[in-house]
Amino acid sequence: MADQNFPLTGFSSLAIHGGHEQDPRYAHLTPIYATSTFVYDSAEQGMRRFSGKEDGYIYSRWGNPTMEEAADKIAAMESFGITDAGGRPITVKGYLQASGMAAVNTLFMSTLKTGDKILSHYSLYGGSQEFMDKLLPEFGISVVIADLRDLDKAAAALKADPAIKMVYLETPANPTLQCVDIEALTKLGKQYGKIVACDNTFATPYLQQPFRFGVDFVIHSTTKFLNGHGTSIGGIVLGRDVEFMNAWAYKVHKLLGGNSNPFDAFLLINGMKTLEVRMERHCHNAMEVAGFLEGHAAVAKVNYTGLPSHPDYYISSKQMRHPGAMLSIELKGGIQAGIDMMNSLKMCTRTVSLGTCDTLMCHPASMTHYSVPKAQREQYGITDGLIRISVGMENIQDIIADMDQALK
Numbered sequence: 001m002a003d004q005n006f007p008l009t010g011f012s013s014l015a016i017h018g019g020h021e022q023d024p025r026y027a028h029l030t031p032i033y034a035t036s037t038f039v040y041d042s043a044e045q046g047m048r049r050f051s052g053k054e055d056g057y058i059y060s061r062w063g064n065p066t067m068e069e070a071a072d073k074i075a076a077m078e079s080f081g082i083t084d085a086g087g088r089p090i091t092v093k094g095y096l097q098a099s100g101m102a103a104v105n106t107l108f109m110s111t112l113k114t115g116d117k118i119l120s121h122y123s124l125y126g127g128s129q130e131f132m133d134k135l136l137p138e139f140g141i142s143v144v145i146a147d148l149r150d151l152d153k154a155a156a157a158l159k160a161d162p163a164i165k166m167v168y169l170e171t172p173a174n175p176t177l178q179c180v181d182i183e184a185l186t187k188l189g190k191q192y193g194k195i196v197a198c199d200n201t202f203a204t205p206y207l208q209q210p211f212r213f214g215v216d217f218v219i220h221s222t223t224k225f226l227n228g229h230g231t232s233i234g235g236i237v238l239g240r241d242v243e244f245m246n247a248w249a250y251k252v253h254k255l256l257g258g259n260s261n262p263f264d265a266f267l268l269i270n271g272m273k274t275l276e277v278r279m280e281r282h283c284h285n286a287m288e289v290a291g292f293l294e295g296h297a298a299v300a301k302v303n304y305t306g307l308p309s310h311p312d313y314y315i316s317s318k319q320m321r322h323p324g325a326m327l328s329i330e331l332k333g334g335i336q337a338g339i340d341m342m343n344s345l346k347m348c349t350r351t352v353s354l355g356t357c358d359t360l361m362c363h364p365a366s367m368t369h370y371s372v373p374k375a376q377r378e379q380y381g382i383t384d385g386l387i388r389i390s391v392g393m394e395n396i397q398d399i400i401a402d403m404d405q406a407l408k
C-alpha cells in the first residue's frame with residue numbers, strides 16, 4: 001500500500017497500488033493464498049475472531065487475503081475521486097465472486113424478497129435477462145421491462161407499480177450498446193425510494209463510475225476488461241452503504257458460497273494494474289475501427305456510441321470518459337456475409353466474450369443466438385448480418401487490414 005499520508009491523484013497509481021498491503025513475509029506481490037482455512041494461536045484468539053472482536057481470516061469462503069486485495073482494488077477504483085454531499089471521499093465495499101452471474105445472484109438475494117419487482121431495460125446481458133425471466137419468478141420476484149432511454153416511460157412504470165423495489169441498469173448494454181442515463185434514472189429511482197444497481201462491466205471504472213451518480217450497488221463481470229487477458233471467470237458486487245455490506249450483504253455472500261478463489265484473484269489483481277493504459281489503447285483503436293467500417297461498402301450500419309450517428313452518443317459522452325471498446329456492425333449481405341466474414345479472418349479471433357488484448361469477433365446469428373428464432377432475436381436487435389467486435393490492442397493497421405480483407 002502506498003503511504004496513507006500520500007494521496008494518490010492518478011487512476012493508474014490507484015490501479016497499481018490500491019488495495020495492496022505489505023505481505024508479512026515481504027513478498028513483493030500478494031501471494032496466492034491457496035488455503036481453505038486459517039489458524040489461531042489459542043482458543044481465546046479463535047473466540048475473538050469468530051465474535052468479530054479481532055480482525056483476522058477464518059475461512060476462505062468468508063474472506064482471503066488475495067481475494068480481498070482484488071476486491072479492495074476495484075472498490076478503490078469505483079470510488080476514486082468521488083465525494084459525498086459533505087465533501088468527504090466516499091468508501092465502497094465489495095465481495096469478489098466466482099463469476100459475473102454469481103455477482104448478479106448475490107446482489108438480488110441480498111436486496112430482494114418474494115413479491116418484489118425489478119425495473120429494467122430490454123437490452124441486457126443474456127445471462128442476466130434469463131436469470132430475471134426464468135429463475136427469479138420461481139422465487140416470486142418478477143421484472144418489469146421498459147425502454148429506460150425514455151425517462152417518461154421509466155417514471156410511468158415506477159408510478160404504476162409500487163412493488164418495484166430495484167431499478168437495474170446496464171450501460172452500455174449487451175449486445176446493442178444502448179446507453180441509459182445513469183444520473184437521471186438514479187435521481188428518478190431515488191424520488192420513488194428505490195434501490196438503484198448498475199452493471200458496469202462494459203465500461204469499467206476507468207470509463208464510468210456509477211457511484212458518482214448516486215447508485216447504491218455496482219456489479220461487474222471481472223472476466224472482461226478488468227481481468228483484461230481472458231485468463232479467468234470472475235465477478236464482484238459492490239455497495240456504497242458500507243454498514244449494509246459489512247453486515248447483511250456479507251452474510252448473504254458467505255451463505256450463497258459464490259466466492260472467487262485465490263488463483264483467479266491473483267490474475268485479476270495483476271491484470272487490473274494496466275487498466276488505464278489498456279482502455280486508452282482499446283478505445284483509441286475502437287474509434288479508428290468504427291470510422292473505417294462506417295465508410296465501408298459492405299457495411300450497412302455501425303453501432304458505436306462514439307459516432308454522432310448513434311442515438312446514445314450524447315448520453316455516452318456525458319457519463320463516460322471514452323465511448324468504450326465494443327461495437328457492432330450490420331453487414332449488407334445478411335447471414336451469409338456474416339459467416340463469410342468470420343471464416344475469412346486471418347488475425348482477429350472468432351469467439352464470444354470481450355475485453356481481452358486480441359480483437360474478438362462473433363456473429364450472433366450463427367453462434368450465440370443460432371437456436372433463437374429469427375423473429376425473437378430481431379426483437380433484441382440481433383439481425384442476420386450483425387457482427388459484434390471487442391476491439392483489441394493490436395496495432396491498428398493490422399486490425400483494419402484484417403477486417404478489410406475479410407469483407408472482400
Ligand SMILES: *Cc1c(COP(=O)(O)O)cnc(C)c1O
Nearest residue numbers: 099100101125201221223233234
Ligand atoms: C459477461 C457478462 C456478465 C456475466 O459474467 P460472467 O463472468 O460470464 O458470469 C454480466 N454482465 C455483463 C454485461 C457481461 O458482459
